[in-house]
Amino acid sequence: MSYKIMPKSALNDWVQHLRQKFTIVAPKPKHGQFVFGEVTDASEFALDYPSTVLPPKKYLVPTQEELLSYSLDGSHFEMRTEPVPTVVLGVHTCDLHGIKLLDRIFSQGYTDTHYKTRRNSLYLVSYECFEPCTEHSFCRSMGTLSATDTFDLHIINLGEDFAFEIGTQKGESLLEGFQSIFNVTEVDIERINTVHQEKWQRFPYRLDFDVTELAELLTNSYTSTYWDELGDICLGCGMCTQVCPTCYCFDIHDEVDLTLDGGHRVRTWDSCQIRMFATVAGGHNFRAEQAARQRHRFMRKGKYQEDAYGLVGCTGCGRCAQACLVDITPVKTFNELYKRRNNIAEKETEAK
Amino acid sequence: MAQYERYIRPKVAFFDFTSCEGCQLTVLDSLQTSPELLDMIEIVEFREAMSERSNEYQIAFVEGSCTRPADEERLKTIRSTASLVIALGACAHLGGINAIKNLRPLPEVRADVYGDKADWYDTYAARPISAVIDIDGFIPGCPIDRDEFIRVVKMLLQGRQPIIPDHPLCIECKLKENVCLYLRGKICLGPIVRAGCGAICPTYGDGCEGCRGLITNPNLDSMKMVLEEHGLSFEEVEQKLSMFMAYQTAGIKSEAEGATS
Numbered sequence: 001m002s003y004k005i006m007p008k009s010a011l012n013d014w015v016q017h018l019r020q021k022f023t024i025v026a027p028k029p030k031h032g033q034f035v036f037g038e039v040t041d042a043s044e045f046a047l048d049y050p051s052t053v054l055p056p057k058k059y060l061v062p063t064q065e066e067l068l069s070y071s072l073d074g075s076h077f078e079m080r081t082e083p084v085p086t087v088v089l090g091v092h093t094c095d096l097h098g099i100k101l102l103d104r105i106f107s108q109g110y111t112d113t114h115y116k117t118r119r120n121s122l123y124l125v126s127y128e129c130f131e132p133c134t135e136h137s138f139c140r141s142m143g144t145l146s147a148t149d150t151f152d153l154h155i156i157n158l159g160e161d162f163a164f165e166i167g168t169q170k171g172e173s174l175l176e177g178f179q180s181i182f183n184v185t186e187v188d189i190e191r192i193n194t195v196h197q198e199k200w201q202r203f204p205y206r207l208d209f210d211v212t213e214l215a216e217l218l219t220n221s222y223t224s225t226y227w228d229e230l231g232d233i234c235l236g237c238g239m240c241t242q243v244c245p246t247c248y249c250f251d252i253h254d255e256v257d258l259t260l261d262g263g264h265r266v267r268t269w270d271s272c273q274i275r276m277f278a279t280v281a282g283g284h285n286f287r288a289e290q291a292a293r294q295r296h297r298f299m300r301k302g303k304y305q306e307d308a309y310g311l312v313g314c315t316g317c318g319r320c321a322q323a324c325l326v327d328i329t330p331v332k333t334f335n336e337l338y339k340r341r342n343n344i345a346e347k348e349t350e351a352k
Numbered sequence: 353m354a355q356y357e358r359y360i361r362p363k364v365a366f367f368d369f370t371s372c373e374g375c376q377l378t379v380l381d382s383l384q385t386s387p388e389l390l391d392m393i394e395i396v397e398f399r400e401a402m403s404e405r406s407n408e409y410q411i412a413f414v415e416g417s418c419t420r421p422a423d424e425e426r427l428k429t430i431r432s433t434a435s436l437v438i439a440l441g442a443c444a445h446l447g448g449i450n451a452i453k454n455l456r457p458l459p460e461v462r463a464d465v466y467g468d469k470a471d472w473y474d475t476y477a478a479r480p481i482s483a484v485i486d487i488d489g490f491i492p493g494c495p496i497d498r499d500e501f502i503r504v505v506k507m508l509l510q511g512r513q514p515i516i517p518d519h520p521l522c523i524e525c526k527l528k529e530n531v532c533l534y535l536r537g538k539i540c541l542g543p544i545v546r547a548g549c550g551a552i553c554p555t556y557g558d559g560c561e562g563c564r565g566l567i568t569n570p571n572l573d574s575m576k577m578v579l580e581e582h583g584l585s586f587e588e589v590e591q592k593l594s595m596f597m598a599y600q601t602a603g604i605k606s607e608a609e610g611a612t613s
Binding site: 030031032033035053054058063064232233234235236237238239242243253255256257258259260268269271274275276290322323325326 | 391392503505518519520523529530534536542543544568571574575577
């Protein structure tokens with residue numbers, strides 16, 4: 001683990017230094033919240049921000065992406081992948097865990113070329129959280145409160161200075177040639193250790209059980225009536241999946257030119273919460289009820305993704321909880337299922 | 353065009369019923385931004401833009417709702433002439449704001465509008481054109497979205513069923529990375545209303561009023577609860593849901609009443 005130190009006062013100079021080679025995106029204020037967007041000056045963004053409307057996954061799987069263009073007579077066929085080298089500044093550790101999962105999803109088995117190309121040109125500069133970002137976050141319960149090995153550079157706020165933890169050569173290259181970068185001293189290391197130790201007590205556990213029990217809990221809750229209760233109140237608006245850092249389902253359609261000469265193949269985000277998602281030929285829908293769609297969503301987050309990729313699908317970022325207008329949240333859902341399962345278990349014991 | 357030399361441009365006609373003709377204006381607008389459309393279709397009747405008329409056309413775009421007995425005959429003629437009939441905009445698709453009048457007794461509404469001449473006019477409850485004739489597709493919105501109009505025409509020319517989104521506006525609004533209006537102290541019908549407009553109203557800070565109509569199977573009870581939690585009275589909720597969707601929500605109500613009786 002190697003560190004470098006930069007005085008905070010040099011942040012804007014560093015941004016200008018990076019701009020010579022990269023597009024810089026960072027959390028920018030928007031109507032009382034924050035969104036990742038392009039910045040040209042340090043005054044335009046905040047590193048101490050609560051959360052963003054969409055996670056940085058939008059730089060890996062754009063909301064709408066042209067995959068290829070073609071001519072209808074078959075004479076022309078071109079894959080479109082020309083990502084601009086981009087530095088994402090201020091990625092929270094929960095979102096790092098989200099990207100780690102996306103990396104596995106898009107590379108395991110069939111490698112998604114578009115994702116891979118974008119991923120290679122993305123430089124992730126994460127930022128250590130010292131306070132819960134919103135009332136909805138529950139990163140500590142999900143084990144995402146520490147940086148994972150996905151980052152290129154990781155920033156730790158030391159008051160007057162920023163410490164950079166260097167994760168990769170890509171990350172190291174972001175500091176090369178910049179004047180105000182200093183070697184770390186023993187005092188700095190002590191400061192880094194202190195802020196790390198002190199932060200944990202500020203983050204409460206919000207799940208009533210250990211996350212390692214989550215997958216089994218969901219398996220045992222598959223037939224719970226709680227899903228019907230969620231189905232009754234769920235608006236089916238799909239905001240939960242849109243803002244989720246690990247939801248990646250997409251749809252692909254062809255946009256044929258008006259002149260019928262050629263067309264473009266476009267990938268857009270999709271959502272398992274909408275009625276058409278599981279509708280197949282003949283109009284059959286294998287998740288026709290909203291209850292089944294909500295159950296599917298929570299099974300994905302708490303079990304299926306872990307089964308398939310070895311990482312829990314929920315990062316505890318709290319975005320879906322904040323977005324939901326009828327207060328369907330992972331914390332409430334998982335705790336309620338846990339409570340009900342325990343009640344059933346108690347009754348079974350009593351019956352014996 | 354090379355490989356489609358034998359392509360015969362289909363004849364297209366535009367018709368209007370009770371409406372403001374704003375959707376036809378949007379069509380005119382889209383012809384200016386996509387003039388290549390005129391290489392692919394032949395417009396034979398379009399009162400908003402030309403004097404010529406025709407009794408021969410393959411595709412009819414119909415704007416406006418049916419609000420008089422005489423409208424029914426005209427709609428049936430259009431239906432029997434055209435191979436494809438497409439409802440153009442909220443009035444034709446949903447009954448539109450015209451259907452607000454359906455919520456009050458008809459004589460009262462007529463007296464309000466026409467005063468002592470009320471008897472001269474045979475207007476009745478406003479309905480979408482699909483209540484009178486079969487339609488092959490619709491382009492929602494008040495007014496229609498010009499890009500969606502082009503997309504629908506393209507799909508028709510390709511012999512495809514026009515694909516109109518049937519998912520809630522929230523999906524599209526989040527793609528625009530808008531901060532939810534509910535978090536900004538406003539209200540919005542996004543969760544139950546059909547997407548496809550690019551969430552234009554929420555993007556500019558106004559809540560969705562529902563001009564594109566309800567999605568299939570909307571959770572109306574839950575939506576009403578949310579609206580009331582955010583400060584709307586029962587009457588205000590009903591008003592909110594009936595600006596563009598009076599005909600649709602009335603249909604859902606009578607279905608529910610039928611189910612309980």
